[in-house]
Amino acid sequence: MSPDQASPSNTPAYSFFSNRWLSAATLLVAGALQTLTFSPFHFWWLGPVSAVLILLVTIPIPANKLFLSGLLVGLGLFGSGATWVYISISEFGNTSIPVSVLLTAAFVAVLALFPALAFWFWGKLAKHSAVRRLILFPAIWILGDWLRGWLLTGFPWLYLGTAHTDGPLAGMAPVVGVHGLTFVIAASGAAIIAAGWFIAQQRLISAGIVAVAALTPWLTAPALNRVDWTDISTEPTSVAAMQGNIPQQVKWDPEFLKDQIVAYLGMTEPYWNTDLILWPETAIPIPQDQAGKIIDHIAEKLGDESTLITGIPWYGFSERASGFTFHNSITAIGNGEGIYHKQKLVPFGEYVPLEGILRGLIGFFDLPMSSFTRGPENQSPLVANGTKVMPFICYEVAYPDFLARNAVNSDLLLTISNDGWFGDSVGPLQHLQIARMRALETGRYMIRGTNNGVTAIIDNKGQITARIPQFERAVLTGEVFKASGSTPYMMTASWPVLTLALILIVFVRERVIPKN
Numbered sequence: 312m313s314p315d316q317a318s319p320s321n322t323p324a325y326s327f328f329s330n331r332w333l334s335a336a337t338l339l340v341a342g343a344l345q346t347l348t349f350s351p352f353h354f355w356w357l358g359p360v361s362a363v364l365i366l367l368v369t370i371p372i373p374a375n376k377l378f379l380s381g382l383l384v385g386l387g388l389f390g391s392g393a394t395w396v397y398i399s400i401s402e403f404g405n406t407s408i409p410v411s412v413l414l415t416a417a418f419v420a421v422l423a424l425f426p427a428l429a430f431w432f433w434g435k436l437a438k439h440s441a442v443r444r445l446i447l448f449p450a451i452w453i454l455g456d457w458l459r460g461w462l463l464t465g466f467p468w469l470y471l472g473t474a475h476t477d478g479p480l481a482g483m484a485p486v487v488g489v490h491g492l493t494f495v496i497a498a499s500g501a502a503i504i505a506a507g508w509f510i511a512q513q514r515l516i517s518a519g520i521v522a523v524a525a526l527t528p529w530l531t532a533p534a535l536n537r538v539d540w541t542d543i544s545t546e547p548t549s550v551a552a553m554q555g556n557i558p559q560q561v562k563w564d565p566e567f568l569k570d571q572i573v574a575y576l577g578m579t580e581p582y583w584n585t586d587l588i589l590w591p592e593t594a595i596p597i598p599q600d601q602a603g604k605i606i607d608h609i610a611e612k613l614g615d616e617s618t619l620i621t622g623i624p625w626y627g628f629s630e631r632a633s634g635f636t637f638h639n640s641i642t643a644i645g646n647g648e649g650i651y652h653k654q655k656l657v658p659f660g661e662y663v664p665l666e667g668i669l670r671g672l673i674g675f676f677d678l679p680m681s682s683f684t685r686g687p688e689n690q691s692p693l694v695a696n697g698t699k700v701m702p703f704i705c706y707e708v709a710y711p712d713f714l715a716r717n718a719v720n721s722d723l724l725l726t727i728s729n730d731g732w733f734g735d736s737v738g739p740l741q742h743l744q745i746a747r748m749r750a751l752e753t754g755r756y757m758i759r760g761t762n763n764g765v766t767a768i769i770d771n772k773g774q775i776t777a778r779i780p781q782f783e784r785a786v787l788t789g790e791v792f793k794a795s796g797s798t799p800y801m802m803t804a805s806w807p808v809l810t811l812a813l814i815l816i817v818f819v820r821e822r823v824i825p826k827n
Contacts, residue, residue, distance in 0.1 A: 334368045335383055341365045342387020342426075348474035349392065350744040351737060355478035358471045362500020366448060370441050370504070374434030381430025381455075385423025392469050394419065395738035403559050403732055422459070422466060429455025436819055443819050445505055449497035450812035453490055457809060460710065464658055467709045468741065471496050476747045476773045479529050482536030484751045484773070485798035489711050491808045495528045536772065540798040541754035543771055547790035548698060548723070550758055551582035552589040554766040556784040559731040562762075568596050572605055576612075578786055584614035585788075587695050589760040590621035592639070592705055592729040598626040599642065599650075609644050618647035618695035622704065622727045624683075625652060636684040641693070641702045641727060649693035652686025653704040655713065692721045698793055700725050708742075712804040714749045719801055722793035724750060724757040731763045739765060739781065747773040754798045756791040 341364035344357045369380045396418055401411035433451040437443035460467035472492025475481050480492050487494075502525030509518035555574055561567040575594055582588055595602050602623060609619055625640035638652035692699040701721035703714060705728040718724060726746055730739035743765045750757040751773030759767045764781025768789045777789035 334372070337364055337368050338380055338383035339387040339390075341368075342384040342389075343391040345388050345469065345471060346392035346737075348471065349469065349737075350740040353474070353477055355474040358474055358496040359499045359503065361471075362448075362497050363503050366445070366500055366504050369430070370444050374438055377434035378427050378431040381433075382423050382427035384430075385426040386419060388426070388469060389419045389422040392737070392741070393422065393466075395733045395736035398734040398736055398738075399732040402734065425455050425459040429458070436816060445501045446815060447819055448501045449494045450815040452497040453494050453808060453812045456490060456493060457805065464655065465710070467711065468745070470711075473745055473748050476744055476751060480532045481751060481773065482532040482534065482538070483528060484748060485538075485540045485754055485800055486535065487808055488715070488752050488800040488805050489748055490805045491800075494808050494811070499525050499529070539754070539771075541771060541794040541796040543756075544722075544793040544795075547792055548696075549586040550589065550768060550787070550789050550791055551579070551585040551587075552758060552760040552766050552768075552787040553578045553591070553594070554761060554764060554779055554783065554785050554787065555591070555594065556763045556782060557731070559729075562593075562596060562729075562731070571596060574784070576608075578784070579612075579619070582786065582788070583612045584617055586617060587698075587700075587758070587791075588613075588617065588619040589725065589727070589758055590619065591760040591762045591766075592622035592641075592727040593624060594621050594762075595623040598624045598637070599640070600626050606644055613645035616646055616696055618643055618645045620644075620647070620693060620695065620700065620702070620725065622729075625650065637682055638686055639683045639704055640686075641704060643693045643695055643700075647693060647695040649691060651690050651693060651702045651704075653683070653707060654686045654688065654690075655707040655710055656683055656685050657706050690717075693725075698722045702726070705729065708746045708749055711749065711752060715753055715801045715804050718753045718755060719797055721755065722795065723791060724753065724755045725760075726757060727760045729762040730765075735782070743767060747775070752798065752800050753794075754796070754801075755794040758791060 341361045344361040344364070346352075347354045348358050365384060369377060372380065394415055397411055397415040400406050400414050401408060404411070406414070429451050433444065433447055436451075437447050456470055459465065470489050470493055472480070472484070472489040475484070475492050480495060483492060483495070502521050506518045506521045506525070509515070509521065553575055555571065555578065557571050557574070562571070572595060575590055579588060595605060599606070613619060620641060620643050622639075622641050625638040627635065639656070640650055640652050642650040692701040694700070699720060699722045701718050701724055703717075703724070703726045705726070708714060708726045714724075728742065730742055733739055739761070743759065746757060746759050747769050750769040750771060754771045756771055757769040759765070759769065764783070765778055766787045767778035768776045768787065768791060770776050771794055777787055779785040779787045
């Protein structure tokens, strides 16, 4: 029986997974394997393995059971890769352990609904055709990822393509972006299944064609990594980034506010003449309208050619909002100018959805600094000694298209964060890897400043040139280089790969290939 004649219910290659409990366990494991592709594990090759396992289970089962299949994959992925939110809920949200466990489980379950809905749509489109399911698999995967990164602020985390900051597909990132890499990984899994079908039927030429098509991106991407898509200046900019390692428990305690500022001033004392000095997110933990003396003191200490960029809350009147607003912001002091207000706010951490109902119910809904307002779109870069620096605050660096669009008119990227909310978990290490992917996609150096790690300098190829350990008070020094021009991905964002996904759906919908 040929693949285009096979229906999922009678495909003998999948008889091993006829046991529903074995199938469910396999889907959970397949989702969890994806977590191992990311930092700190870096087993990028498990991405195609996960895709193959998912297809082995899902191709033969009825379409009406694909929702549950996607849910199990999502529970495996987010249950293993995103439960670090428990630390912020329990340890820093003053929430009891049972409630923290319940909220973490709810968070994972909500995220798992995205692959569940994608797989449900997959079943609706492909019906009972094994061939259609294989063709549509990468398209459905990408659309599910895109929806998860957009709906209700979005959670653009744990995209399979991110694992290739150190993988063989890295060279394609400036061309197709992280979603394009994910598409290649998912398509590779589908190609392995298709090639297996053809080999089983001794259709070796067909198997060879599929194998060549699947291997081509993996073999050509390393060569692309040697292409310089942007022009990198030969003149260095010296950098000093301060990692204060302020305990999260005291960061917003009024009794310790002065101590924090004094600590950062002391760390900066030997570096006032550095070209660019970076303090992390909300390093000045009072609004700018109350921090005038601190800002003036910093400006007096800085060298004539030096700029200090720091995170600082901003409070003031906004014409756009027709009232006073509170922003999570970053500003340039000294030989620079500009202020940037964060646009992508973290639900519950920086604002509370349904605030009138939830505020006050439990400690987690009353976290410090959880009343921020979203900043306006199309903000200008900061300027530091003539260098255009596009800043991103914490979670914003996870949005690939958002960052690519805002990076167009910049020379240098900068991100500040306070990953102290997530303790000694994999969350901050995943966050660092995401920042590396953004630098790779845009062909620009990125400076990453954090409260307790990982503070790092990332080059235009997504590689770390300097870093300091987590949970230490230390200063990172190094050099960065300005970039000009745009990568192909910056010019198109994810639209080419999303368009390809839609073309595949239309291709199947128009019945160009048979149902059974």
